[in-house]
Amino acid sequence: xxxxxxRAAPSAAVIDLCADLPAFKPRAAAxxxxxxxxxxxxxxxxxxxxxPGVGGTRACVCLDADGVLYLGPDNGLLAIVARRARRTRAxxxxxxxxxxxxxxxxxxxxxxxxxxxxxxxxxxxxxxxxDSLERPAWPDDLAEIVYVDGYGNAVTGxxxxxxxxxxxxxxxxxxxxxxxxxxxxxxxxxxxxxxSAGLLEIAVNGDSAARCLGxxxxxxxxxxx
Amino acid sequence: xxxxxxRAAPSAAVIDLCADLPAFKPRAAAxxxxxxxxxxxxxxxxxxxxxPGVGGTRACVCLDADGVLYLGPDNGLLAIVARRARRTRAxxxxxxxxxxxxxxxxxxxxxxxxxxxxxxxxxxxxxxxxDSLERPAWPDDLAEIVYVDGYGNAVTGxxxxxxxxxxxxxxxxxxxxxxxxxxxxxxxxxxxxxxSAGLLEIAVNGDSAARCLGxxxxxxxxxxx
Amino acid sequence: xxxxxxRAAPSAAVIDLCADLPAFKPRAAAxxxxxxxxxxxxxxxxxxxxxPGVGGTRACVCLDADGVLYLGPDNGLLAIVARRARRTRAxxxxxxxxxxxxxxxxxxxxxxxxxxxxxxxxxxxxxxxxDSLERPAWPDDLAEIVYVDGYGNAVTGxxxxxxxxxxxxxxxxxxxxxxxxxxxxxxxxxxxxxxSAGLLEIAVNGDSAARCLGxxxxxxxxxxx
Numbered sequence: 001x002x003x004x005x006x007r008a009a010p011s012a013a014v015i016d017l018c019a020d021l022p023a024f025k026p027r028a029a030a031x032x033x034x035x036x037x038x039x040x041x042x043x044x045x046x047x048x049x050x051x052p053g054v055g056g057t058r059a060c061v062c063l064d065a066d067g068v069l070y071l072g073p074d075n076g077l078l079a080i081v082a083r084r085a086r087r088t089r090a091x092x093x094x095x096x097x098x099x100x101x102x103x104x105x106x107x108x109x110x111x112x113x114x115x116x117x118x119x120x121x122x123x124x125x126x127x128x129x130x131d132s133l134e135r136p137a138w139p140d141d142l143a144e145i146v147y148v149d150g151y152g153n154a155v156t157g158x159x160x161x162x163x164x165x166x167x168x169x170x171x172x173x174x175x176x177x178x179x180x181x182x183x184x185x186x187x188x189x190x191x192x193x194x195x196s197a198g199l200l201e202i203a204v205n206g207d208s209a210a211r212c213l214g215x216x217x218x219x220x221x222x223x224x225x
Numbered sequence: 226x227x228x229x230x231x232r233a234a235p236s237a238a239v240i241d242l243c244a245d246l247p248a249f250k251p252r253a254a255a256x257x258x259x260x261x262x263x264x265x266x267x268x269x270x271x272x273x274x275x276x277p278g279v280g281g282t283r284a285c286v287c288l289d290a291d292g293v294l295y296l297g298p299d300n301g302l303l304a305i306v307a308r309r310a311r312r313t314r315a316x317x318x319x320x321x322x323x324x325x326x327x328x329x330x331x332x333x334x335x336x337x338x339x340x341x342x343x344x345x346x347x348x349x350x351x352x353x354x355x356d357s358l359e360r361p362a363w364p365d366d367l368a369e370i371v372y373v374d375g376y377g378n379a380v381t382g383x384x385x386x387x388x389x390x391x392x393x394x395x396x397x398x399x400x401x402x403x404x405x406x407x408x409x410x411x412x413x414x415x416x417x418x419x420x421s422a423g424l425l426e427i428a429v430n431g432d433s434a435a436r437c438l439g440x441x442x443x444x445x446x447x448x449x450x
Numbered sequence: 451x452x453x454x455x456x457r458a459a460p461s462a463a464v465i466d467l468c469a470d471l472p473a474f475k476p477r478a479a480a481x482x483x484x485x486x487x488x489x490x491x492x493x494x495x496x497x498x499x500x501x502p503g504v505g506g507t508r509a510c511v512c513l514d515a516d517g518v519l520y521l522g523p524d525n526g527l528l529a530i531v532a533r534r535a536r537r538t539r540a541x542x543x544x545x546x547x548x549x550x551x552x553x554x555x556x557x558x559x560x561x562x563x564x565x566x567x568x569x570x571x572x573x574x575x576x577x578x579x580x581d582s583l584e585r586p587a588w589p590d591d592l593a594e595i596v597y598v599d600g601y602g603n604a605v606t607g608x609x610x611x612x613x614x615x616x617x618x619x620x621x622x623x624x625x626x627x628x629x630x631x632x633x634x635x636x637x638x639x640x641x642x643x644x645x646s647a648g649l650l651e652i653a654v655n656g657d658s659a660a661r662c663l664g665x666x667x668x669x670x671x672x673x674x675x
Contacts, residue, residue: 150473180505196552326643
């Protein structure tokens, strides 16, 4: 359950996003995906797989969101990307009878990305209505922890826009004010900041916020403007 | 202790198998290796290193198994690959006096793979008898957990062939029937399935089988046809 | 907090050092860096980031140490590399106002490395005195655990030179004599050896030294010649 970004032909390149998406939780990952791919340009190809329903009835799709091509399961993972895009198109990916029912990343999405990277745009798959894709009733920003990185920093699914500079976050019994970077608070103290992908994130200067504050994917955060 | 696969010249490519082999346990890894490299074609080069005896008396070898070239320690790690191949040859790798006695992956196997990838096939090393390689009295399929992946899925060293479709697995006090994929059982319930590498694997839908069922590398599984 | 090594143009190559540097601890990482990059040759580019002060007052610098170009924060991380080099030069890296204050690895060091890899040597940045870089009063060798790898092997910041062959290490209540490789002691027993990067390392044959001996980054080791 990983996201990878490739640049389409002729200057094919693969950019490793250096971040696993949270396992089993398409809703949490749905808010990371547009943040992680904010710098993608038209023609870029993104494979995103958080896919607990792999091999079941959910479809495999390609979503063109403002020219960036996303490949993934139709389980809501692409819903926030689709909602924020100005122009969208979609296609249904073929699933070979030989595909492993437990590993569509290898047998469906990767071959589809390979085809796109060879310049097959628009792709030769059946076009489907973007309105037919999964559109869960999820909020525009998610006030929850959606990812904990290797340092124990805890990323929320919320952007700062509209929340304002006097912003505070409440998590458990902690109230955090908005800082710029780790060293703006004393070592061992928690902070709230806008991370490098544009999401509000909770960290502890020089330590693990997840451990110090008891945070995990799904922990609720209350923002106060 | 990692396996990497390279395609020999002129179209050199490296395929990252995306899976660490289990540390310290050549026997467990020996059953993963043929599964992970099932799609390798003649001329492909596989470096496989699970090598607790590195720097000791065990030899460093190159095994040609139906045209796929395996480089690794002669401690049984290559024994199941050799047993299943139709045509085999072997060579003894030179070990430079300058090689680190604790890191033959870097100083012996990787340079040997580089030489092979430049087209040196057959390689310029002393040929040895395949019968002289380590041939432990291990079963053809191993009814044990041989690997636990990042999601907590537990891979066994057994293939489904010959076991039949009414197959059940017993592990601890759990009896699991054969399913196709995760969603075939309710969330939180365990399942047995044939994984994407052809091995029988135990998972829990949406959770970690290792944690839920107390599985680890070496845990015995009893299959009942 | 990772180190990556690239070879400058025209034969650009990236070598993944396969080792994260210890998080939050520039002093520990400072002793790993010259060991990990001992085989770098003039023109090679090393990005090294252990940077708890990112976005604060510490500078971003480029250090030329005997022709190898290191990019990193000026927080002591490069101090041991600089101390051991025969010829050094340094430059101050520009930090764009658009750079994320929490991710200079992406927005400062990586673009600088890209520029160097295109042949911009000497780089077009303001030259600064190497004497003006952070020079903490750290010892030439550090008798502490500076890194624990994925197997639980515990690397110290000390080289063997000058310590002699009758060397012993004391850690907690354990006294370890110098061995050549893992198999020189019985399974489950601890050993001291010179690792493949030239640093003294503590391991347990077939098990995790960190767990068996209670070692972590920062644990003191006493060497006795």
